[in-house]
Amino acid sequence: MAIIKNHTSEIMKGKICMITGANSGIGKATALGLAKMGATIIMVCRNKDRGEKALEDIKKEVENGTVDLMIADLSTQKAIHQLVKEFKERYQFLHVLINNAGVNLSRCVLTEDGIETTFAVNYLAQYLLSNLLLDVLQASSPARIVNVASSVLAKNIDFENLNGEKHYRQLNAYGQSKLAVILFTYELSRRIEGTVVTVNCLHPGYVKTNMIKNFRKFVKYFYPLIGLFMKKPKKGAKTSIYLASSSEVEGVSGKYFKKRKEVESMKAVYDEEIAKRLWDVSIALTNLNFNKTS
Numbered sequence: 001m002a003i004i005k006n007h008t009s010e011i012m013k014g015k016i017c018m019i020t021g022a023n024s025g026i027g028k029a030t031a032l033g034l035a036k037m038g039a040t041i042i043m044v045c046r047n048k049d050r051g052e053k054a055l056e057d058i059k060k061e062v063e064n065g066t067v068d069l070m071i072a073d074l075s076t077q078k079a080i081h082q083l084v085k086e087f088k089e090r091y092q093f094l095h096v097l098i099n100n101a102g103v104n105l106s107r108c109v110l111t112e113d114g115i116e117t118t119f120a121v122n123y124l125a126q127y128l129l130s131n132l133l134l135d136v137l138q139a140s141s142p143a144r145i146v147n148v149a150s151s152v153l154a155k156n157i158d159f160e161n162l163n164g165e166k167h168y169r170q171l172n173a174y175g176q177s178k179l180a181v182i183l184f185t186y187e188l189s190r191r192i193e194g195t196v197v198t199v200n201c202l203h204p205g206y207v208k209t210n211m212i213k214n215f216r217k218f219v220k221y222f223y224p225l226i227g228l229f230m231k232k233p234k235k236g237a238k239t240s241i242y243l244a245s246s247s248e249v250e251g252v253s254g255k256y257f258k259k260r261k262e263v264e265s266m267k268a269v270y271d272e273e274i275a276k277r278l279w280d281v282s283i284a285l286t287n288l289n290f291n292k293t294s
């Protein structure tokens with residue numbers, strides 16, 4: 001009798017994958033998809049109850065899966081440092097880091113570090129976490145960083161208004177944070193070129209998730225209708241899973257993907273001067289000391 005093997009099910013066996021914002025939407029679907037491929041999953045969630053519930057859901061679907069939960073509110077830099085410390089105490093390797101957590105806030109709220117929250121969670125947390133984990137990623141040859149961006153992008157980075165000092169508009173703050181994610185992805189790929197770590201970013205498509213919870217009332221009112229035309233999280237997770245696992249993108253770095261295909265983006269993201277300035281501003285905002293990470 002012929003035995004039919006599902007080759008895709010085990011392709012991530014032995015790989016350790018950290019996914020931020022893994023308790024809902026695209027992050028949860030990404031965690032589930034990679035768990036099904038045999039990866040060891042570290043779910044990073046800010047709320048213990050929501051994290052435990054999502055972990056149970058994944059374990060129900062992937063009975064022999066190895067799924068771990070780590071709690072961190074990525075809006076605070078102290079929590080990111082603590083997360084990295086605990087991770088390094090528990091794990092020796094990290095093969096995939098998926099920076100997925102994100103918010104879209106209607107109001108300007110400063111974090112305890114004094115940074116506008118959308119910018120802090122969507123971009124600065126990716127910057128800090130990636131840099132603090134770079135040593136362990138470098139030791140896990142080969143390793144990948146996958147940054148969830150968007151196709152909703154601001155025209156430029158307004159360095160004089162990063163914290164909403166001049167004004168705060170929800171869509172612009174979100175678009176600026178996502179533009180920063182793409183600039184950072186390209187800049188990091190230039191800085192780590194020739195190493196065993198690759199870094200790419202993606203737009204997941206328009207996906208029906210909890211992202212709506214902080215939208216204004218009138219958007220929420222129409223959401224049931226708009227939601228009919230949006231993807232389900234499982235479909236929205238496909239490009240993240242592809243970039244984390246596919247041999248087709250082995251060695252590919254510094255690219256932006258949609259629907260599992262590399263695509264061009266707007267002109268501003270290729271401006272290396274802006275990318276360098278953003279990098280320097282990010283060092284100042286995080287007090288990152290490259291001689292002594294974590």
Ligand SMILES: NC(=O)c1ccc[n+]([C@@H]2O[C@H](COP(=O)([O-])OP(=O)(O)OC[C@H]3O[C@@H](n4cnc5c(N)ncnc54)[C@H](OP(=O)(O)O)[C@@H]3O)[C@@H](O)[C@H]2O)c1
Nearest residue numbers: 021024025026046073074075101102150206207209210211
């Ligand atoms: N949905 C779309 O159409 C779309 C389009 C383009 C890009 N994206 C991006 O896709 C990513 C995933 O979003 P989603 O659509 O799946 O929305 P979602 O269901 O709201 O998921 C967002 C995740 O991020 C977590 N998160 C938010 N703030 C956090 C913080 N301070 N610390 C730690 N975790 C935090 C959330 O945790 P809680 O559950 O505790 O809030 C949740 O797990 C985001 O980066 C988003 O910008 C989404």
